[in-house]
Amino acid sequence: MIISSFPVSRLAKQFVSLSGLSLLVFLTITTAKAQEQQIHPQSTQYEWPADPAVKEKLEHWRDQKFGMIIHWGLYAVPGMIESWALCSEDWITRDSTSNYDDFKKWYWGLNKDFNPVKFNPDQWAQAAKDAGMRYLVFTTKHHDGFCMFDTKETDFKITNGPFASNPKANVAKYVFDAFRRQGFMIGAYFSKPDWHCPYYWWPMYATPDRNNNYDIRKHPWRWNKFKEYTYNQISELMHDYGSMDILWLDGGWVRPLETVTEEVKNWGANIPAWSQDINIPSIAKMAREAQPGLLIVDRTVHGPYENYQTPEQRVPDKQLDHPWESCITLGDSWGYVPSDKLKTPAKVIHQLIEVVAKGGSLLLGVGPKPDGTIDSPVVQRLAEIGSWLKANGAAIYNTRPIQGYQSGNVYFTQSNKGKEVYALALLAENSPVPATVEWSINTPPKGAKMKLLSTGANVKYVVKGEKVIVTIPPAVQKLKGYPALAFEFIVAAD
Numbered sequence: 001m002i003i004s005s006f007p008v009s010r011l012a013k014q015f016v017s018l019s020g021l022s023l024l025v026f027l028t029i030t031t032a033k034a035q036e037q038q039i040h041p042q043s044t045q046y047e048w049p050a051d052p053a054v055k056e057k058l059e060h061w062r063d064q065k066f067g068m069i070i071h072w073g074l075y076a077v078p079g080m081i082e083s084w085a086l087c088s089e090d091w092i093t094r095d096s097t098s099n100y101d102d103f104k105k106w107y108w109g110l111n112k113d114f115n116p117v118k119f120n121p122d123q124w125a126q127a128a129k130d131a132g133m134r135y136l137v138f139t140t141k142h143h144d145g146f147c148m149f150d151t152k153e154t155d156f157k158i159t160n161g162p163f164a165s166n167p168k169a170n171v172a173k174y175v176f177d178a179f180r181r182q183g184f185m186i187g188a189y190f191s192k193p194d195w196h197c198p199y200y201w202w203p204m205y206a207t208p209d210r211n212n213n214y215d216i217r218k219h220p221w222r223w224n225k226f227k228e229y230t231y232n233q234i235s236e237l238m239h240d241y242g243s244m245d246i247l248w249l250d251g252g253w254v255r256p257l258e259t260v261t262e263e264v265k266n267w268g269a270n271i272p273a274w275s276q277d278i279n280i281p282s283i284a285k286m287a288r289e290a291q292p293g294l295l296i297v298d299r300t301v302h303g304p305y306e307n308y309q310t311p312e313q314r315v316p317d318k319q320l321d322h323p324w325e326s327c328i329t330l331g332d333s334w335g336y337v338p339s340d341k342l343k344t345p346a347k348v349i350h351q352l353i354e355v356v357a358k359g360g361s362l363l364l365g366v367g368p369k370p371d372g373t374i375d376s377p378v379v380q381r382l383a384e385i386g387s388w389l390k391a392n393g394a395a396i397y398n399t400r401p402i403q404g405y406q407s408g409n410v411y412f413t414q415s416n417k418g419k420e421v422y423a424l425a426l427l428a429e430n431s432p433v434p435a436t437v438e439w440s441i442n443t444p445p446k447g448a449k450m451k452l453l454s455t456g457a458n459v460k461y462v463v464k465g466e467k468v469i470v471t472i473p474p475a476v477q478k479l480k481g482y483p484a485l486a487f488e489f490i491v492a493a494d
C-alpha cells in the first residue's frame with residue numbers, strides 16, 4: 001500500500017558565474033507530482049531480521065526515537081537542492097538561459113570552492129544533543145557522488161581540494177567521532193546511485209535521467225566495475241570509521257529488476273529494462289562482519305536488508321507494527337538553503353509525538369552551512385525542542401506503541417516494559433494551556449495516580465464513563481506557547 005506523499009515545496013535560486021558569464025539558475029519544483037518523484041514512499045511489507053545481534057540493535061534503535069539526518073555536500077556551497085539539479089528529469093526546471101552541459105560542469109567544479117574553514121562537528125553534535133536527539137545519519141556521499149570521506153576510489157572528495165590540508169579534512173570521520181562522544185547511535189547515509197562515477201553515468205553517453213545511462217545487459221563489465229566501486233567504498237566506511245550502527249542506503253531505484261514491483265512502478269520515475277543490482281547481500285555480509293549487528297536500511301527494497309522503513313517528508317496515516325522512521329526536514333530542504341523556512345519547535349514536537357505514538361522514530365533533516373557550522377536559527381529551534389524533551393522525554397524515549405494510540409488531540413505511548421502509559425496532549429500553537437484535558441480511551445486503573453511530566457507533580461482527574469478529564473494546575477495554565485502536555489500513569493506492577 002502506498003500512502004500519498006506529504007507535499008513539499010522547494011525553491012533554490014543561484015547566480016552562477018560561468019567562464020565570465022553570469023547565469024541565473026532558477027530551480028523550482030512546483031507540482032506535487034514532481035515533488036513525489038524523488039520521495040520514497042512506504043509499504044507495509046516488512047521482514048523482521050533473524051540475526052540476534054541485528055534484532056538487539058533494532059530494539060535499541062527503537063528506544064532512541066529522535067535522530068538528526070545531516071545533508072552536507074557540494075550543494076551547500078551555492079545553497080541549492082541536494083544533487084538533483086544534475087539530473088535531467090523534467091521536474092527540475094532551469095532558467096531558459098541555462099544549458100545542461102554547462103550547468104553540470106559548473107556543479108562538478110564546486111569541489112574547488114568547497115572550503116568549510118569553520119567546520120565544527122562538535123557544534124553539530126552539541127546542537128543535536130541539546131535537541132534531545134539520540135542518533136545520527138550523515139551523508140557520506142549523496143547522488144552527486146562527492147565523497148565527504150577520504151575514499152581511495154575517487155579524487156572527487158573533500159580530502160582533495162581546498163580543504164585537504166585541514167586537520168579535519170576527512171569530514172565523515174570527525175562527524176562520526178563528535179556524535180559518538182555525545183553517545184549517539186551512528187548512521188552512514190550512502191547513495192547507491194553515483195552521478196559522478198564513470199561506471200554509473202558513462203561520460204560517453206547523455207544522462208537523461210537518474211538511472212545509469214547504458215544498458216547493463218550489453219555492458220556487464222562496466223556495471224561490474226560500478227559494483228566493485230560501491231562495495232569498496234562501503235567497505236572503507238565500515239572498516240575505517242569506527243563503530244557503526246546504521247547503513248542508510250538511499251536511491252531506491254538502484255535495485256534488482258525482480259524487486260521492481262507495482263509499488264516501485266507507481267513512483268512515476270523511469271525504470272530501465274535492465275537490473276541495477278549491486279549485490280546487497282555481499283555488501284551486507286562484508287559490512288556485518290566488520291560491524292556486527294549493523295542495521296541496514298536499503299530504502300524501499302523490502303526484505304532482509306530493509307531493517308526499518310523510511311517514509312519521507314510525511315507521517316503514515318496509521319500506527320504500524322513494524323520498525324519505521326519518518327525523515328522530515330526542519331526547513332523545506334535537506335541541505336542548506338539560505339532563508340529556508342524553518343518549522344516551529346511546536347510543529348516538530350507535534351510530529352515527533354504523532355510519529356512515536358504510531359510506532360516510529362523521527363529523523364529530522366538539517367543542512368550545515370558551507371562554512372561548516374549550523375546556522376543559529378536552526379540551533380535555537382533545536383534547543384527549544386530539547387527543552388521540551390528534557391521535561392517530557394519519559395513519554396517518548398524507550399516507549400513502544402500502545403493499541404489505542406489516539407483520542408482527539410491526545411496521543412498515547414507506553415514504556416517498553418509496559419508499566420507506564422503516557423498521554424500526550426498536543427496544544428494548538430500560540431494558544432493558552434486549557435483548564436482541562438480530556439480523552440476517552442486508556443482509562444487509568446482504579447486509584448492510579450496521574451503525573452504531569454513537566455512539573456513532576458500529580459494532577460487531579462476524574463473518570464466519567466469512557467471519559468478521562470484531567471484538571472490542569474493554574475500555574476501550568478499560565479504558560480504561553482507550551483507545545484504539549486504529557487501525563488503518566490502506572491498500569492502494571494513492577
Ligand code: GLC
Nearest residue numbers: 038039040082250312327334
Ligand atoms: C530522497 C532524495 C534525496 C534525499 C533523501 C532524504 O529520496 O533522493 O535527495 O537525500 O531521500 O531522505
